[in-house]
Amino acid sequence: MFKLALYSLLNRRSSAILTVFAIALSVLLLLGVERVREQVRANFANTVSGTDIIVGARTGQVQLLLSSVFHIGSMTNTLSWNSYEYLQELPQVRWHIPLALGDSVGGAPVVATTNDFFEHFQYGSRQPLEFATGEHFSGPTDVVVGALVASQQGHEVGAGITIAHGAGGISFSQHDTHDFQVRGVLKATGTPVDKAVYIPLEGLALVHDEVTGTPATDSGHDHDHDHAHDNEHMDEHSSPTQTLSAVLLGLESKPYAIRMQRQINTYTMEPLTAIMPGMTLQQLWQTLSVFEQALFVITILVVITGLLGMLTTLLASLRERRREMAVLRAVGAGPGTIFTLLVSEAVLLTLLGCVAGVVGLYAAQLIAAPLLAEQLGLSLSVTGLQANEWALLGLVLIAGILVSLFPAWRAYKLSLADGLTVKL
Amino acid sequence: MSSCVRIRDLRFRWPGATDLLLDIPQLDIAAGERVMLRGPSGSGKSTLLSLLAGIYAPQQGSIELLQQNLASLSARQRDKLRAHDIGFVFQQFNLLPYLSALDNVLLGSQFSRQRRQRIADSGETLTGAAERLLTELGIVAAIQQQPAHTLSVGQQQRVAVARALLGKPALIIADEPTSALDAERRDEFLQLLFKECEQQQTALLFVTHDASLASHFSRHLELAEINNAHQNHTGESSNV
Numbered sequence: 310m311f312k313l314a315l316y317s318l319l320n321r322r323s324s325a326i327l328t329v330f331a332i333a334l335s336v337l338l339l340l341g342v343e344r345v346r347e348q349v350r351a352n353f354a355n356t357v358s359g360t361d362i363i364v365g366a367r368t369g370q371v372q373l374l375l376s377s378v379f380h381i382g383s384m385t386n387t388l389s390w391n392s393y394e395y396l397q398e399l400p401q402v403r404w405h406i407p408l409a410l411g412d413s414v415g416g417a418p419v420v421a422t423t424n425d426f427f428e429h430f431q432y433g434s435r436q437p438l439e440f441a442t443g444e445h446f447s448g449p450t451d452v453v454v455g456a457l458v459a460s461q462q463g464h465e466v467g468a469g470i471t472i473a474h475g476a477g478g479i480s481f482s483q484h485d486t487h488d489f490q491v492r493g494v495l496k497a498t499g500t501p502v503d504k505a506v507y508i509p510l511e512g513l514a515l516v517h518d519e520v521t522g523t524p525a526t527d528s529g530h531d532h533d534h535d536h537a538h539d540n541e542h543m544d545e546h547s548s549p550t551q552t553l554s555a556v557l558l559g560l561e562s563k564p565y566a567i568r569m570q571r572q573i574n575t576y577t578m579e580p581l582t583a584i585m586p587g588m589t590l591q592q593l594w595q596t597l598s599v600f601e602q603a604l605f606v607i608t609i610l611v612v613i614t615g616l617l618g619m620l621t622t623l624l625a626s627l628r629e630r631r632r633e634m635a636v637l638r639a640v641g642a643g644p645g646t647i648f649t650l651l652v653s654e655a656v657l658l659t660l661l662g663c664v665a666g667v668v669g670l671y672a673a674q675l676i677a678a679p680l681l682a683e684q685l686g687l688s689l690s691v692t693g694l695q696a697n698e699w700a701l702l703g704l705v706l707i708a709g710i711l712v713s714l715f716p717a718w719r720a721y722k723l724s725l726a727d728g729l730t731v732k733l
Numbered sequence: 734m735s736s737c738v739r740i741r742d743l744r745f746r747w748p749g750a751t752d753l754l755l756d757i758p759q760l761d762i763a764a765g766e767r768v769m770l771r772g773p774s775g776s777g778k779s780t781l782l783s784l785l786a787g788i789y790a791p792q793q794g795s796i797e798l799l800q801q802n803l804a805s806l807s808a809r810q811r812d813k814l815r816a817h818d819i820g821f822v823f824q825q826f827n828l829l830p831y832l833s834a835l836d837n838v839l840l841g842s843q844f845s846r847q848r849r850q851r852i853a854d855s856g857e858t859l860t861g862a863a864e865r866l867l868t869e870l871g872i873v874a875a876i877q878q879q880p881a882h883t884l885s886v887g888q889q890q891r892v893a894v895a896r897a898l899l900g901k902p903a904l905i906i907a908d909e910p911t912s913a914l915d916a917e918r919r920d921e922f923l924q925l926l927f928k929e930c931e932q933q934q935t936a937l938l939f940v941t942h943d944a945s946l947a948s949h950f951s952r953h954l955e956l957a958e959i960n961n962a963h964q965n966h967t968g969e970s971s972n973v
Contacts, residue, residue: 320831632826638788639823640896641816641844643809728788729821 848900
C-alpha cells in the first residue's frame with residue numbers, strides 16, 4: 310500500500326515536493342524555535358554558577374543581573390566603595406568580586422575587577438575560569454582578555470592594548486596615554502565572559518586619572534555619560550576606585566542567601582539591590598514566557614499552514630485520481646483500501662516533511678552555530694533529537710494523519726459512488 | 734457444466750428514479766463460456782456489470798457468482814469475490830499510468846490471496862506468470878518495464894487483459910474493450926483474448942454495442958431482449 314502511495318505521489322511529484330517542502334519548513338521552524346529557546350535558557354543558566362548573591366545600586370533585579378553578568382544594558386547607578394567594604398564584612402561571605410563596568414575596547418566591554426574574579430567566578434556546572442595563556446593581573450596596567458575578544462581582535466599575551474572610555478564601539482575619548490599590556494587570555498567558556506576584557510580596578514583609576522587616595526577634586530573630567538566610576542566623591546579611604554557597578558558574593562552556606570538578600574536590601578547607608586541569580590533568572594523567564602508562548606503559537610500555526618497545504622493538494626488530486634481509484638476498485642480494492650491509500654500518502658508526505666525538516670534543522674544549526682557563537686556568544690550545541698522534539702514530530706505526524714482523514718473520506722465516498730466507471 | 738453467473742428476477746432502479754432500469758428474469762453464463770452482450774449506450778449495460786461486480790446491490794432478485802448469492806455477502810466480501818474471481822477490461826483507462834506494464838499486471842494479484850495461491854499452485858512465480866501472460870499477448874520484455882502511460886492504446890488494452898487473466902479468475906468482464914482499436918487491431922486483440930480465456934477455462938462476458946462482433950462468440954445476447962424494463966415503463970407489472 311505504501312509502495313502504491315509512493316508511486317502515486319511520484320507521479321505527482323511537483324506538488325508532492327512542494328507539500329513536503331512546506332511541511333519541512335514548518336517542522337524546521339517548530340523545532341528550531343524550540344531549540345533556540347532551550348539553548349538560550351541553558352546558556353543563560355550556564356553563565357553564572359556558584360555566585361549566591363549579586364549586589365548593585367538600587368535598580369531592577371533583572372536589569373542588575375543582565376548588566377552585571379551578561380553585559381546587556383548599562384547600569385545607571387553605582388554603589389560606593391564603602392558599601393563594598395560593608396559587604397565584605399558580612400558574616401558568611403566566603404568570597405567577593407567587585408565589578409566596575411562602562412568602558413570598552415573595540416566594542417568589547419571592559420570589566421574592572423580584582424584577581425578574585427579569576428579565582429572565584431564559576432560558570433556552567435561550577436567550572437572555574439582557566440587561562441589559555443598567561444596569567445592573572447600582577448600590575449595595574451595588566452589586562453586579561455576573554456577568548457572571543459582575543460580571537461576577534463587578535464590580542465596576544467605581551468601585546469599592548471588601549472582602553473577606551475565609554476561603552477560605545479567607537480569612543481570619542483581614547484585614553485591613549487595609558488596603554489595596557491595583555492597579561493593573560495582566558496579559555497573559552499561559551500558565556501559572556503569570552504566577550505569581555507578584564508582590567509584591575511587600579512588600572513581603571515589610571516584610565517580615569519583617579520589617583521588613589523587623592524582628595525576629592527574633579528580633575529577636569531568632562532565625560533558626562535552614565536558611568537560606573539565617575540569621580541562623584543573621592544574619599545579618604547585607600548581604595549582603587551570610588552564606585553562599583555556590582556559585587557558578586559559567594560557564601561559559606563547557600564540557604565543563608567535569602568536572609569542576606571533581605572539584609573542588604575534594607576541596608577540604610579546606601580540604597581542597594583541584592584539578587585539571587587537563579588531566582589532572578591526565573592523571574593526573567595517568567596517575563597519572557599508570554600513572548601515565548603506567542604512564538605510557539607506562531608510556529609504551531611505555521612505547521613498547521615503546512616498541513617493545510619497538504620490537505621489542499623490531496624483534495625485537488627482527488628478529481629484527477631478518480632480513474633486511478635476506479636482501477637483499484639476493479640482489481641478488488643475495497644473503498645476502505647482507497648481510504649487507507651489516501652492516509653498512507655499523507656503519512657508519507659508528513660514523514661518526508663519531518664525528515665527534511667530535521668535535516669534542514671541540523672544544516673541550519675551547523676551553518677548558524679559559528680555565527681551565533683561569534684556574534685552573540687551563544688553556543689548552540691548540535692545534539693541528537695531530544696524526547697520533547699520526538700514528541701513534537703510525533704504530534705506533527707498525528708496532525709498530518711488527522712488532516713488526511715477528510716480527503717480520505719471524500720475519496721471513500723467518491724469510490725463508492727463511482728464504482729468501476731468514473732462519471733466525470 | 735457448472736454455472737458461473739446466474740441471474741434470476743433481477744430488478745434495479747437508481748435511488749430516486751421511478752423507472753426500472755433493469756428487469757432481467759433470467760441470465761446464465763456457464764463456466765468457460767464466451768458470451769457477447771449487446772446493447773446501445775444508456776441501455777443499462779454498465780449498470781448490469783456493476784451489479785455483477787458487486788458494486789451495487791439490486792432491489793430485487795438474485796445474482797449468483799460461482800454459486801454464491803451476492804446479496805448474502807457483505808460489501809467487503811463482494812470486493813474480495815471480485816478480486817479473486819472477476820477480471821475487468823474496460824474501454825480505456827485500465828491502467829495506473831505511473832506503474833510499469835508489469836506492475837500493472839501484478840496489481841491484479843495484490844488484492845487477492847486466492848489468485849496468488851492459484852499461480853503458486855501452477856508452479857509459477859507471480860512475476861513469471863505476469864511476464865508469460867504479457868509475452869503471450871505480444872508485450873515484449875522491453876515494453877513490460879515501461880510506464881503504462883508510454884504505451885499505445887492497443888498495448889494498454891492487452892496489458893489490461895493480462896492483468897484480468899492473472900491468477901485464473903472464473904470470469905472476465907470486458908466492457909467495450911475494442912472500441913478504441915481499429916478493425917485490424919480489434920480482431921487480433923479478440924483472438925488473443927479468446928485464446929487466453931480458453932487456456933485458463935475462464936468465462937468471458939463481452940459487452941459491446943457493435944453487432945458485427947457477434948460471429949466471434951458462441952452465444953450472443955441482446956440486452957433489450959433479456960431486459961423487460963424498457964417494455965414496461967411503469968416498472969410495476971409482473972413479468973415472470
